[in-house]
Amino acid sequence: MNKRIFIGVERPAKVPIEINGDLTETYLNESLATALLAFGITVFNRNRQGDCRGPYCNMGTCFECLVGIQQSRPGEEKTEKAEKDERVEKVQWVRACMTPVTEGLSVVVGDSVDTLNNSSIRGRHGR
Ligand code: FES
Numbered sequence: 001m002n003k004r005i006f007i008g009v010e011r012p013a014k015v016p017i018e019i020n021g022d023l024t025e026t027y028l029n030e031s032l033a034t035a036l037l038a039f040g041i042t043v044f045n046r047n048r049q050g051d052c053r054g055p056y057c058n059m060g061t062c063f064e065c066l067v068g069i070q071q072s073r074p075g076e077e078k079t080e081k082a083e084k085d086e087r088v089e090k091v092q093w094v095r096a097c098m099t100p101v102t103e104g105l106s107v108v109v110g111d112s113v114d115t116l117n118n119s120s121i122r123g124r125h126g127r
Helices: 032-038 080-090 110-115 119-125
Strands: 014-019 022-027 066-071 092-095 105-108
Touching: 022 032, 032 066, 032 105
Parallel strands: 014 105
Antiparallel strands: 014 022, 066 092, 066 105
16 A cells, blocks of 8 residues: 555656565655655564564654665576575665665565564664
8 A cells, every 4th residue: 555645746756676575666765764654564673572663753863763675786696595695694774764765675674574684683772
């Protein structure tokens, strides 16, 4: 479901991104938090107790909106296992509210975060 306002709003070009492995389209340079919320995604990650975390300040201060991202490299063919291994190694944790959408962005949010090596997210913030 798309929760955007369309009447009277001009937007830039749509670009493809991947959210938890599902290909979708959103708008170039809008914040990643905006894109995720527009698609109805409110659980961005979980803390050590398993509590849902999502955008709170929306200005880069609280770190509640952390998500895993990977920039895809078009043209590379890999086996499914090699692709998954690479994702685990190269995932970066970013604040979704401070990250602009770019073409080919691959985002991991919510419960899917647990499928990745998320020690860096939890270790760094002590949650
Ligand atoms: S919502 Fe607070 S840092 Fe992104």
